[in-house]
Amino acid sequence: MDLFxxxxxxxxxxxxxxxxxxxxxxRMKQKYKKGALGKKKTKSAQILLDSxxxxxxxxxxxxSILLSSFTNFSFLSAITWGPGIGMLFGYFAYEIFSKREESYL
Structure with missing residues (x-):
């Protein structure tokens, strides 16, 4: 049982x-096939959106590395969880900023 x-x-x-x-x-593949990927008018805004x-x-x-160094959270688990959760948050940010209009300040 312990091994499992x-x-x-x-x-x-x-x-x-x-x-x-x-x-x-x-989701990104589905958006690409529909032609609904986020498009910005300026090149710098598009680069920011894509990154x-x-x-x-x-x-x-x-x-996650900082958290693992200050808590007893395993370093190897941090390497797994951190980029995965960051990818999810990055995708949500992509969705939000791809729908937002550009402001001309």
Whole structure:
């Protein structure tokens, strides 16, 4: 029984984060096929929009490493959970900012 719980504790984060990644990839693929990807008028705004998901993954990794160094959260689990949750937040940011109109200040 202990072996089963140990294997589940190791494999469960990978399965959950894999599901998050699969969700994001399939949603982006669906948006691409519909032609509904976010388009911005300026090149700099488009670059910012396109880099939200990778930036979210990097930020999630940094936050999770910091949390694992100050708490008893495992470092290897942090490497798994951080980019996965960051990818999900980056996708949500992409959805929000792709619908927002550009402001000309």
């Amino acid at each position: 719980l140990e294997i589940a504790r190791i494999v469960l984060p990978v399965v959950i984060v894999g599901g998050i990644a699969l969700f994001v990839i399939l 939200l998901i990778p930036f979210g993954m990097l930020l999630g990794l940094a936050v």
